[in-house]
Amino acid sequence: MGNLRTGHLVEGVIWLSLCLFLYAYSFEFDQNIEIYKFGASSWPRTIILLIAIAAIGQLFQHWKYGDDTSSNAMQAANVDDAEDAAHEAHHESLGWYLSTFALLVIPFAYMRVPDWIAGWVAAEGSTLHILRIVCAAILIGLFLTQIKRNMVGAILTLPLFFAALLEDMGFYSLAPFFIVGVMYLFGESRPKPMIAIMALIYGLLMLLFVNILFVGLPVGNIRPFYDIGSWVVTVLQ
Amino acid sequence: MEVFNNFLNGTITLFSDPLGILIFFGGVIGGMLFGAIPGVSMLTLAAILLPFTAHLSPEHGIMLFSVIYCTGVYGGAITAILFNIPGAPENAPTAFDGYPMTQKGQAGKAVGAAVMCSAIGGTVSCIIMMIATAPIADWAISAFGPPEIFALVFFGLAVASSVGAKTFWKGWLSILIGLMIAVVGLDPVGGIERYDFEMPYLLAGIHFIPVILGFFAVSEIFVQAEKKAVGSYKAPKMGVEFPTLKELLAHKVAVVRSIIIGFFCGILPGIGATLAAFMGYNEAVRWSKTPEEFGKGKLEGVISSETANNAATGAAMIPLLALGLPGGALTAMMVGVFQMHDMEPGPLVFINSADLVWVVFAAMFFANISIIFVGYLETKTIINLLRIPFQFLAPMILLLATVGAYAVRGLTIDVVVMFLAGVIGFFLRRSGYSVAGIVLGLILGKIGEQTFAQAMQMLHFEWSGYFDRPIALGLLLAGFATLGGSIYGSFFKKKKPAATDPAI
Numbered sequence: 001m002g003n004l005r006t007g008h009l010v011e012g013v014i015w016l017s018l019c020l021f022l023y024a025y026s027f028e029f030d031q032n033i034e035i036y037k038f039g040a041s042s043w044p045r046t047i048i049l050l051i052a053i054a055a056i057g058q059l060f061q062h063w064k065y066g067d068d069t070s071s072n073a074m075q076a077a078n079v080d081d082a083e084d085a086a087h088e089a090h091h092e093s094l095g096w097y098l099s100t101f102a103l104l105v106i107p108f109a110y111m112r113v114p115d116w117i118a119g120w121v122a123a124e125g126s127t128l129h130i131l132r133i134v135c136a137a138i139l140i141g142l143f144l145t146q147i148k149r150n151m152v153g154a155i156l157t158l159p160l161f162f163a164a165l166l167e168d169m170g171f172y173s174l175a176p177f178f179i180v181g182v183m184y185l186f187g188e189s190r191p192k193p194m195i196a197i198m199a200l201i202y203g204l205l206m207l208l209f210v211n212i213l214f215v216g217l218p219v220g221n222i223r224p225f226y227d228i229g230s231w232v233v234t235v236l237q
Numbered sequence: 238m239e240v241f242n243n244f245l246n247g248t249i250t251l252f253s254d255p256l257g258i259l260i261f262f263g264g265v266i267g268g269m270l271f272g273a274i275p276g277v278s279m280l281t282l283a284a285i286l287l288p289f290t291a292h293l294s295p296e297h298g299i300m301l302f303s304v305i306y307c308t309g310v311y312g313g314a315i316t317a318i319l320f321n322i323p324g325a326p327e328n329a330p331t332a333f334d335g336y337p338m339t340q341k342g343q344a345g346k347a348v349g350a351a352v353m354c355s356a357i358g359g360t361v362s363c364i365i366m367m368i369a370t371a372p373i374a375d376w377a378i379s380a381f382g383p384p385e386i387f388a389l390v391f392f393g394l395a396v397a398s399s400v401g402a403k404t405f406w407k408g409w410l411s412i413l414i415g416l417m418i419a420v421v422g423l424d425p426v427g428g429i430e431r432y433d434f435e436m437p438y439l440l441a442g443i444h445f446i447p448v449i450l451g452f453f454a455v456s457e458i459f460v461q462a463e464k465k466a467v468g469s470y471k472a473p474k475m476g477v478e479f480p481t482l483k484e485l486l487a488h489k490v491a492v493v494r495s496i497i498i499g500f501f502c503g504i505l506p507g508i509g510a511t512l513a514a515f516m517g518y519n520e521a522v523r524w525s526k527t528p529e530e531f532g533k534g535k536l537e538g539v540i541s542s543e544t545a546n547n548a549a550t551g552a553a554m555i556p557l558l559a560l561g562l563p564g565g566a567l568t569a570m571m572v573g574v575f576q577m578h579d580m581e582p583g584p585l586v587f588i589n590s591a592d593l594v595w596v597v598f599a600a601m602f603f604a605n606i607s608i609i610f611v612g613y614l615e616t617k618t619i620i621n622l623l624r625i626p627f628q629f630l631a632p633m634i635l636l637l638a639t640v641g642a643y644a645v646r647g648l649t650i651d652v653v654v655m656f657l658a659g660v661i662g663f664f665l666r667r668s669g670y671s672v673a674g675i676v677l678g679l680i681l682g683k684i685g686e687q688t689f690a691q692a693m694q695m696l697h698f699e700w701s702g703y704f705d706r707p708i709a710l711g712l713l714l715a716g717f718a719t720l721g722g723s724i725y726g727s728f729f730k731k732k733k734p735a736a737t738d739p740a741i
Binding site: 011015022025026029031033034035036037038039040041043044047048050051054055057058060061064104107111151152155156159160162163164166167171175178179182183185186187188193197198201204205209215216217218 | 404406407409410413414416417420424426427429430431432455459462463465466626627628629631632633635636637639640643644647649652653655656657659660663668686689690693694698724727728
């Protein structure tokens with residue numbers, strides 16, 4: 001095993017599995033192009049081959065030198081400090097990874113589950129909107145219960161959740177809650193500064209992008225969020 | 238003399254028109270401001286303004302974008318230095334040493350060096366652009382076909398694999414991820430759908446702006462969040478001490494070297510300021526007697542990167558105006574401005590719209606000069622952003638990034654992609670991969686594949702055709718030599734323990 005650790009092997013397996021998946025999927029578009037004899041798949045397959053070679057090369061380097069490596073002065077000079085934060089935080093255990101990935105599933109669940117349920121119960125129009133609001137409420141509740149257990153996982157998930165809700169609930173309705181949520185996850189718990197900063201940030205963004213630059217931001221598809229977003233735009237423009 | 242007269246005429250035209258003056262200063266301040274606000278960039282401003290240029294004259298529209306280009310490239314250095322968030326990919330190497338300088342309380346010195354060197358690099362490049370546009374364009378047309386551009390992309394990626402990651406293999410894997418992301422969408426020759434997973438959104442490919450925002454701005458917030466959560470977060474120290482003239486003069490060789498590198502990278506279509514900045518930085522390390530000090534807050538790192546990327550801005554206008562080939566995202570938007578006015582950039586512009594060309598050249602020259610004055614004043618204001626506690630700054634950055642990602646195409650899925658890129662970037666960074674490498678791979682990937690296909694068609698699919706093209710062959714061999722040296726180094730050289738200084 002040389003200096004190889006389980007983490008190195010997991011990293012190698014992830015890379016090689018990715019190569020396998022991407023290579024298998026490349027048959028979906030493996031078509032000839034009349035004027036180009038290499039076809040549509042040769043370029044991505046070359047990259048896949050290079051990824052596989054690099055992954056094996058990395059495994060070999062880990063086998064020979066373990067973690068105590070940096071290939072030259074350039075690289076040694078530019079190592080990211082994110083690694084150190086991970087070490088300090090003890091965020092490298094399997095449990096932490098599983099808990100984080102479970103949290104990260106929540107936004108994607110919102111993007112898929114309401115449509116699946118709507119398909120089963122043939123929900124349309126306002127029923128579908130209510131279904132989406134209920135799903136969002138359940139998932140928000142689930143998210144809130146997990147915050148204390150995995151703060152970093154919650155910070156990674158919150159922006160994705162915000163983005164997933166954006167289409168339905170709009171920027172104008174969600175932004176104030178998002179601002180407060182981020183401040184809270186970053187350790188701010190005093191209500192008065194949180195409300196004041198939230199109002200300041202929201203006000204500045206609205207003034208700059210809606211009032212001055214007329215940037216169209218998502219107003220949402222679901223009532224009452226759509227009405228709130230439209231009202232804000234009407235008032236500011 | 239003819240050049241000077243044309244420049245004088247352009248200057249008079251520019252400053253005799255009140256609307257022109259207003260647009261010029263609007264562009265100068267807007268470019269710097271959007272370049273300097275964490276989470277958005279000059280591209281965000283340009284994307285927002287693009288539809289409105291239809292109401293301006295072609296001179297004003299193109300002039301506005303060229304001014305934003307000059308000052309925006311500088312503005313991106315401010316966020317790179319203060320927050321480790323490059324305003325654009327070309328500012329990424331600036332963060333390697335700029336951010337550690339901020340953490341040491343030398344933010345003012347780093348920003349001051351960026352101001353001076355951006356202005357010097359940009360102004361010199363502008364002067365060369367005015368003098369040498371015609372002969373250089375002629376040379377580039379005859380000497381640089383698709384094989385040479387592909388070879389240059391390959392060489393650039395081979396060099397960039399040594400930047401930002403923990404090991405050569407991680408650097409190379411980072412670039413390959415970027416290349417793979419660039420594959421998503423329609424293939425450049427036959428228009429065949431690749432890796433679209435039957436999602437209509439992916440047919441148009443993954444836009445680079447949300448990915449850049451995610452990998453740089455969002456992942457940085459996540460890294461800081463983790464530090465906050467474990468109590469290891471250190472607020473950056475504030476300092477407004479600008480570099481002395483003596484300190485700047487001590488780096489004159491680095492400045493001249495970076496101007497040359499920046500200019501030649503900028504002149505090549507599709508390469509532009511990003512590779513210029515990386516190569517400027519790389520060469521600074523390679524020529525340095527103390528390479529181990531880079532990445533730990535060395536002034537020369539900031540100087541080399543910022544001089545090179547601004548030196549590329551003037552040069553990037555040459556292929557755009559002479560050949561109609563955009564060198565990057567912003568110059569591609571300029572093509573859009575031309576098209577909105579029923580014009581096509583290219584050699585005919587010099588004949589049919591000489592006034593436009595010289596107004597643009599004059600505006601770029603004065604925009605670079607104005608970086609010194611407006612830059613110093615603005616920097617003194619912006620540096621105070623460091624006083625804001627990070628828990629209040631983080632939501633602002635995330636929301637600005639949200640607006641920036643959404644404004645590009647008006648799609649909420651771009652916001653999802655940005656935050657997903659942020660999460661992926663967070664995990665890759667903690668494993669020692671380079672987000673700068675991914676972004677470079679993404680940007681150069683499309684150009685690389687397109688020029689490779691064109692080159693092979695041109696060479697009738699005979700690899701030996703490269704032997705008849707000395708520039709392309711030389712660049713390919715240099716790329717292979719760089720890769721070979723790095724592979725040898727990774728397996729057979731005695732290893733040094735990795736430093737733990739903050740960088741990208």
